[in-house]
Every structure is written in C-alpha cells, then in structure tokens.
Amino acid sequence: MxxxxxxxxxxxxxxxxxxxxxxxxxxxxxGSSVSANTHLATDQGGVSKDHSLRDLEKNVCKLxxxxxxxxxxxxxxxxxxLRKGGFEVNGDIxxxxxxxxxxxxxxxxxxxxxxxxxxxxxxxxxVETMRREGLDIPVILVxxxxxxxxxxxxxxxxxxxxxxxxxxxxLPESVRRAIRENKLREExxxxxxxxxxxxxxxxxxxYIASHDLQEPLRMVAAYTQLLAERYxxxxxxxxxxxxxxxxxxxxxxxxxxxxxxxxxxVGQQGLDIQNTKSNLAVETAVKNLYATIHESGALVTxxxxxxxxxxxxxxxxxxxxxxxxxxxxxGAEPIAIHVSAxxxxxxxxxxxxDNGIGIAPEHAEIIFVTFKRLHTHAEYPxxxxxxxxxxxxxxxxxxxxxxxxQPGQGSTxxxxxxxxxxxxxxxxxx
Ligand code: ADP
Numbered sequence: 004m005x006x007x008x009x010x011x012x013x014x015x016x017x018x019x020x021x022x023x024x025x026x027x028x029x030x031x032x033x034g035s036s037v038s039a040n041t042h043l044a045t046d047q048g049g050v051s052k053d054h055s056l057r058d059l060e061k062n063v064c065k066l067x068x069x070x071x072x073x074x075x076x077x078x079x080x081x082x083x084x085l086r087k088g089g090f091e092v093n094g095d096i097x098x099x100x101x102x103x104x105x106x107x108x109x110x111x112x113x114x115x116x117x118x119x120x121x122x123x124x125x126x127x128x129x130v131e132t133m134r135r136e137g138l139d140i141p142v143i144l145v146x147x148x149x150x151x152x153x154x155x156x157x158x159x160x161x162x163x164x165x166x167x168x169x170x171x172x173x174l175p176e177s178v179r180r181a182i183r184e185n186k187l188r189e190e191x192x193x194x195x196x197x198x199x200x201x202x203x204x205x206x207x208x209x210y211i212a213s214h215d216l217q218e219p220l221r222m223v224a225a226y227t228q229l230l231a232e233r234y235x236x237x238x239x240x241x242x243x244x245x246x247x248x249x250x251x252x253x254x255x256x257x258x259x260x261x262x263x264x265x266x267x268x269v270g271q272q273g274l275d276i277q278n279t280k281s282n283l284a285v286e287t288a289v290k291n292l293y294a295t296i297h298e299s300g301a302l303v304t305x306x307x308x309x310x311x312x313x314x315x316x317x318x319x320x321x322x323x324x325x326x327x328x329x330x331x332x333x334g335a336e337p338i339a340i341h342v343s344a345x346x347x348x349x350x351x352x353x354x355x356x357d358n359g360i361g362i363a364p365e366h367a368e369i370i371f372v373t374f375k376r377l378h379t380h381a382e383y384p385x386x387x388x389x390x391x392x393x394x395x396x397x398x399x400x401x402x403x404x405x406x407x408x409q410p411g412q413g414s415t416x417x418x419x420x421x422x423x424x425x426x427x428x429x430x431x432x433x
Contacts, residue, residue, distance in 0.1 A: 066178065068094035069106055071117035071129055072145070080171055081116060081145060088175020100124045104132055112140050113185075114178050119146035119157070119165070130161040139188065141181035145174065203270075210267035213260045220260055224253035255380075262388040266373065269395045274314040276400075278423060281308035281322075281353070284315065285342050288322035292330070299330050301338035308344050309351050311420040317396045322355070324389040325416050329357035331383055334413070350402070350419040357415075362408040371404065393418070 066085065072078050078096060085092050094112060097103040098121065107115075115133070117126030126144045133140055141163035149157070154165050163181035166174050227249045235243055285305045289296065296303060303326060311318070322342065329340045336358050344353045362370065362377070369375050371394045376387035390404075397404045397418045408414035 064090060066090040066092045066094070067111065067113050068092055068178075069103070069110075069112045069115045069140075070094065070096045071098075071103060071115060071121065071126055072096060073098045073118070073121055077118070077145075077168060080168070081174060084171035084174045085178065087172075088178075090175060090178070100128055100132070103129055104136070107133060107136055107138055107140070113182055114163075115140055115142040116145050116174075116178075117142055119144045119149055119153075127157055127160060127162065130157075134161065139185065141185050143174075143177055143181055145171075206267050206270045209263055210270075213264035213267060216260050217257075217264070220253065220257050224250070224257050227253050259386055262386045266388050266392050266395065269317065269392060269399070274317070276312060276314050278310050279313045279315045279318050280310050281318065281344065284308075284313075284318040285322050287319045288326055291319070291323055292327055295327065295330055299333065299338055301330050301333075301340060303340045303342075305342035306344065308342065308353070309346075310423055311351060311400075312423045313400055313420065314396075321393045321396055321418070324393050325355040328389060328416075329355065329359055329414070331385070332357075332359040332414075334359045334361075334411070346422060347419075349422050351422055353418050353420070355416045356413065358413040361410045361412045361414055362406060363410050364408070367406050367408065370406065 068085075070078055070081065072081070082092055095106050095110065097106050100123070106112075115129055117129045119126040126142070126146070130142050133142065142161070144154075144157055144162050144165040145168060146165060147168050149165055149167070157165060163184065164177045166177050227246065231243075231246045231250050234246065282305065285303075285308065289303050295301075326340055326342075330338055339358050341356045342353065343356070344351050346352075366377055370377065370387075371390045372387075373391040374387045375391075376383075376385065393416075394404050397420070401421050402419040404416065404418035406414055406416050
C-alpha cells in the first residue's frame with residue numbers, strides 16, 4: 004500500500020483561502036514520487052467530515068480522498084486539478100483490492116477516486132467493497148476512456164460519477180457534487196431514522212395510554228350508568244339529561260380507547276408471520292361477522308384466493324373491517340360483497356367490492372387516516388379507525404391499500420401483498 008505524505012501548508016488554512024505554497028515532491032512508500040502541495044497522508048483516521056455544505060459552496064474545503072490509482076503521474080494530475088478547484092487534499096492511495104479494503108476499514112474518507120481499469124482489479128470493485136463494508140462514500144471513476152454504456156452501467160451500479168483523465172478540470176465540481184449528494188443522503192437517512200424513532204415512541208405512548216386508561220374509564224362508565232339507573236326520575240329533568248350525557252360520553256370514550264388500543268397493538272405485537280391462506284382468512288372474517296351478515300341479508304362471495312405471507316389474525320382483521328364497512332355503508336340494493344385477487348407483477352392485488360353508498364374521489368385518501376370519518380356518529384356508528392388499522396397492517400407487510408369508488412356506485416377497496424415464492428413447501432424468506 005502506498006501512503007503519500009507531505010506537509011500541509013504551514014498556516015493550516017485551506018488552499019483556497021490564501022497564497023498557495025509551491026508544489027513539493029511527495030514520496031510514496033514504494034519509492035515513486037509525485038509532486039503536489041497537497042497533503043496526501045497517513046493512517047491517522049482523521050477526517051474532514053466537518054466540511055459543511057456551505058464550505059462546499061464556497062469552494063474552499065479540506066478533502067480526505069482515497070485514490071485507487073497505480074500511476075504516480077495520474078495521481079499528481081488529479082491532485083493538481085483538485086487543488087486548482089479549491090481543495091486541500093489529504094488521503095491515501097490504494098493499488099490493490101486488499102489495500103483498498105484495509106484503508107476503508109481503518110480510515111474515513113469523503114470520496115474515492117478510482118481508476119476504472121487497474122492491472123488486477125477494476126474501479127467498480129471499490130463500489131462493491133464499500134457496499135460489503137456497509138460504507139456510504141461516493142466513488143468517482145477517473146478513467147482514460149469509458150464507453151457511454153459502461154459509464155451508465157457503472158452509475159447504475161452505484162458509482163457517483165465518472166471523469167475522463169483528459170478532462171480533469173471537471174473533477175473538482177464532480178467531487179463537490181458527489182459530497183453534497185452524499186451529505187443530503189445522510190441527512191435524509193438521519194431524519195428518516197428520527198422519524199421512525201419518534202413514530203415508535205408515539206406508538207408506545209398510545210399503547211400505554213390507551214391500555215392504562217381502560218381501567219379508570221371502566222369505573223367512570225360503570226358508576227355513571229349506576230347513577231343513571233338509581234336516580235332516574237328522582238332528581239329533576241335536567242339531572243336525568245346530564246347523567247345521560249355523562250353515560251354516553253363515558254361509553255363513547257371507552258370505545259375510542261379500545262379502538263386506539265387495537266390500532267397501537269398492530270405495531271406492538273411480536274407478530275407471527277407465516278404463509279397464510281387468504282381463503283381461510285375471508286371465511287373466518289365471515290364467521291366472525293355472522294350476526295351482522297345474517298341480520299343484513301348480505302351476500303358475501305369470494306374467488307379462489309392466494310397464499311400470502313402475513314399474520315393470520317391480522318389478515319382476518321383486514322377482511323373483517325372491509326366487509327363490515329361494506330355492510331355498514333350499504334345502498335338501497337340487497338348487499339352484495341365480493342372478494343377477489345389478481346397477480347400484478349410481484350404483487351397480489353386483492354379487491355373487496357360492494358354495492359354500497361360509495362365514496363367521492365376527493366375523500367379517497369382521508370378515510371385511511373386515524374379517526375377520520377365522512378359521517379356523523381348518528382348517521383353511521385363507528386370511530387374511524389377500521390381503515391387506519393387495515394392500512395397499518397398492510398403497509399407493515401410491504402403492501403398498500405386504496406379505494407376506487409364513486410358516490411352511489413359502490414366501492415372497491417384494493418390492497419396488495421408481495422407474491423410469495425413457493426418452493427415445494429410453503430416457505431418464503433423471513
Ligand atoms: P368507521 O367505519 O368507524 O367510520 P373506517 O376507518 O372503517 O371507520 O372508515 C372511515 C370512513 O370511510 C367511514 O366513516 C366511511 O365514510 C368511509 N367508508 C369506509 N368503507 C366504506 C364503504 N365500503 N363504503 C362507503 N364508505 C366507506
């Protein structure tokens with residue numbers, strides 16, 4: 004492994020900030036020498052991750068680079084181009100795959116500048132190595148020639164950019180852009196993680212709150228009902244009315260808390276996920292809804308449905324919520340509900356179709372939001388949690404749910420599940 008080393012400019016100021024020192028010869032450990040005032044050095048592991056996007060825009064910044072290059076003259080040219088572009092470079096050179104792996108394990112870099120074709124390996128292997136090592140450092144291919152197809156392929160496979168050696172004036176801008184994109188990617192990843200963490204905290208909070216609220220609420224509901232029974236007609240008319248309001252409120256709050264608990268449980272349960280027959284899930288949902296189906300005279304039919312990778316009780320719950328809604332939001336016709344599924348690429352698309360009141364397209368998204376409803380409680384009972392639960396269950400399995408509907412023309416709720424690859428036994432990957 005070649006480690007190039009020289010002094011940084013004495014002031015320690017970025018090269019773009021003041022007068023540049025004259026290029027000094029740099030000595031590689033293998034004896035080859037290149038010339039640059041740039042500091043390419045050491046195993047110190049020190050990093051220039053501290054440069055901010057603002058520094059990048061200002062064109063002055065320290066750069067810790069790993070150069071995958073076996074030609075000292077090319078190294079020098081790259082360094083000169085970077086220096087001209089306002090970088091103070093500090094870093095290492097790797098000539099073999101082993102050196103490369105060792106370097107990225109021990110040090111931290113802002114960018115990798117890799118020759119596409121070296122005698123024993125190729126620059127794209129550095130992208131693979133980084134992926135294997137779980138690192139996210141942009142790799143720019145710096146190469147003598149690269150056909151357009153190869154260039155597109157390399158970028159598809161993860162290279163940040165490519166710069167031709169006879170056009171090295173492009174290098175600083177390419178580096179700047181790669182670092183900027185990398186930084187934005189990191190920030191995005193960080194905010195995604197923060198969001199996931201706060202969602203988890205919120206879910207945990209909702210679970211604990213709804214769980215612990217149940218007991219005091221049960222007391223309030225029980226005693227207000229007792230009050231209503233014992234003192235109805237014994238106080239004045241206003242008192243009867245107020246007690247009844249309190250009873251209704253307590254009972255309603257109880258169902259809200261139970262629904263909230265059911266919603267947060269979707270994320271809390273350590274789920275048993277396995278190949279699940281959707282036919283059976285629909286039939287279980289129909290059995291659970293026996294009384295409602297019987298009273299309403301609904302006709303529920305289904306096609307032959309596929310096996311999906313799911314938690315069986317939750318899949319039952321999805322069908323049950325959708326079928327119960329199809330009955331609740333019935334139209335004037337006798338209720339007819341049909342469940343079907345068709346394959347679309349790598350997904351199964353399930354449909355639950357009804358001939359009910361339908362939904363205006365502008366409400367097609369809001370109905371999946373927790374506690375959102377289109378009707379008053381007096382028109383249709385419910386808390387607006389059923390579809391939110393379906394959405395949560397389905398999205399946790401990598402699917403999506405939506406509705407296709409028009410007012411007065413029935414609704415079709417559709418949701419997807421990834422197709423399970425069945426090899427002999429029903430055994431998809433975990
Ligand atoms: P809830 O049924 O308690 O209101 P949901 O989350 O299950 O809560 O449904 C949200 C809203 O979506 C319902 O209030 C209703 O307006 C609408 N909706 C759901 N399913 C249907 C359906 N099959 N037909 C018409 N409207 C529906």
